[in-house]
Amino acid sequence: MKMTIKYFGMIAETAEKSEEILDLKSGFSVQDLKDLQVQKYKIADPEAVQIAVNQDLNSNLDLKEGDEVAFLPPFSGG
Amino acid sequence: MRYDRQITLDEVGVSGQEKLSKASVLIIGVGGLGCPAAQYLVGAGVGKIGLMDHDKVSISNLHRQVLYSESDIGKSKALVAQEKLQQLNSEIEIVAIEEALSIENAEKLFRQYDIILDGTDNFETKYLINDACILADKPWVYASIYKNEGQLSVFNYQGGPSYRCLFPKTTRQNVSCEATGVLGVVPGIFGMLQAMEILKIVLGAGNVLSGKLKLSNLLNGSEQILKLQKREEEIEKIKENGIIPVIIECKISDDSKLYLDIREIFEQPRITSEKVIQIPMSDLDERLWEIPKKKEVFVFCQSGKRSKKVVDLLKAEYGFENLKNVEGGIDTIISNS
Numbered sequence: 311m312k313m314t315i316k317y318f319g320m321i322a323e324t325a326e327k328s329e330e331i332l333d334l335k336s337g338f339s340v341q342d343l344k345d346l347q348v349q350k351y352k353i354a355d356p357e358a359v360q361i362a363v364n365q366d367l368n369s370n371l372d373l374k375e376g377d378e379v380a381f382l383p384p385f386s387g388g
Numbered sequence: 389m390r391y392d393r394q395i396t397l398d399e400v401g402v403s404g405q406e407k408l409s410k411a412s413v414l415i416i417g418v419g420g421l422g423c424p425a426a427q428y429l430v431g432a433g434v435g436k437i438g439l440m441d442h443d444k445v446s447i448s449n450l451h452r453q454v455l456y457s458e459s460d461i462g463k464s465k466a467l468v469a470q471e472k473l474q475q476l477n478s479e480i481e482i483v484a485i486e487e488a489l490s491i492e493n494a495e496k497l498f499r500q501y502d503i504i505l506d507g508t509d510n511f512e513t514k515y516l517i518n519d520a521c522i523l524a525d526k527p528w529v530y531a532s533i534y535k536n537e538g539q540l541s542v543f544n545y546q547g548g549p550s551y552r553c554l555f556p557k558t559t560r561q562n563v564s565c566e567a568t569g570v571l572g573v574v575p576g577i578f579g580m581l582q583a584m585e586i587l588k589i590v591l592g593a594g595n596v597l598s599g600k601l602k603l604s605n606l607l608n609g610s611e612q613i614l615k616l617q618k619r620e621e622e623i624e625k626i627k628e629n630g631i632i633p634v635i636i637e638c639k640i641s642d643d644s645k646l647y648l649d650i651r652e653i654f655e656q657p658r659i660t661s662e663k664v665i666q667i668p669m670s671d672l673d674e675r676l677w678e679i680p681k682k683k684e685v686f687v688f689c690q691s692g693k694r695s696k697k698v699v700d701l702l703k704a705e706y707g708f709e710n711l712k713n714v715e716g717g718i719d720t721i722i723s724n725s
Contacts, residue, residue, distance in 0.1 A: 357559075
């Protein structure tokens with residue numbers, strides 16, 4: 311199942327991209343995807359990173375073909 | 389008339405202007421976000437505005453905190469802002485609070501205002517604002533910046549989600565605009581968006597950004613609004629236990645060296661390492677014996693200024709020849725991974 315992954319803040323910097331399309335095997339959960347990307351891009355402090363699926367930060371969602379998944383770290387600047 | 393151009397709007401009118409004149413807003417941090425927010429809220433005639441900042445104006449603030457002038461360098465931000473903003477509007481009450489927000493003063497202070505505006509640049513204070521707003525039952529308007537990106541939301545508004553609902557797990561990666569770099573326009577825009585949310589709340593107009601998080605990247609023009617989930621347990625734990633202090637811990641990037649941390653114990657981030665001797669400047673007199681004299685010791689504080697004084701003093705008065713100041717303070721020695 312193909313989906314669009316978006317990265318924000320520092321994650322976009324470590325991934326060196328703000329968006330990419332991934333083809334994942336079916337049954338992949340949000341947590342599986344997070345674990346995979348955390349390892350791939352060495353995302354710091356993964357516990358603090360929030361995941362939105364189709365612009366929804368509710369964490370209990372399943373992934374399906376065509377979803378848009380966002381990786382959101384906390385920011386603190388002002 | 390001063391407010392004619394906004395009273396003409398259906399959303400404002402004479403009754404809306406009346407609401408604004410009776411409203412009160414506390415701005416925490418009069419910096420990149422707080423300055424523009426304050427300017428427009430003062431202009432709009434919000435009746436009472438508190439300006440809280442314990443910092444002083446520095447030259448590197450001026451590119452984004454355009455309320456201040458070169459002649460203000462070294463002066464209290466809260467006092468300078470109060471004086472300048474009072475010139476913009478003498479009909480409203482502006483209160484300068486030259487203190488840092490703390491667990492001790494937050495809730496009591498928040499009870500004196502209707503809405504809190506977060507103009508801070510660190511996670512500790514954001515969680516503190518969140519918790520105190522839950523206890524004092526006040527909405528707060530949040531914004532944070534990372535380089536060209538910003539986040540915006542209204543928390544604790546009419547039973548809506550809180551900051552802990554968005555980020556239940558705290559992070560040690562405190563990154564201020566000083567550390568990452570930022571174009572002044574970015575906090576400028578977000579500060580004004582915060583002011584707009586406040587006007588909407590006071591006027592009861594439009595859609596308040598509660599239960600949602602707005603993300604904008606001003607460099608590539610992309611924008612998203614994410615739906616937020618309320619986590620009751622994150623709100624209940626504050627109501628039951630009170631404010632939960634956030635302690636940010638960091639590691640030293642080069643722990644082959646020996647360090648002396650002379651910051652007071654409330655200053656963050658804290659360093660967890662055996663290679664760091666922690667003696668707050670206020671205790672130095674009694675604890676000098678703890679500092680080794682034979683090994684090289686790197687002395688640091690938040691910015692490098694106090695530690696320089698300490699190094700010079702200990703060298704001149706007590707013969708410590710082995711001390712070196714960490715120029716630029718703690719940010720230059722902590723590890724980012």
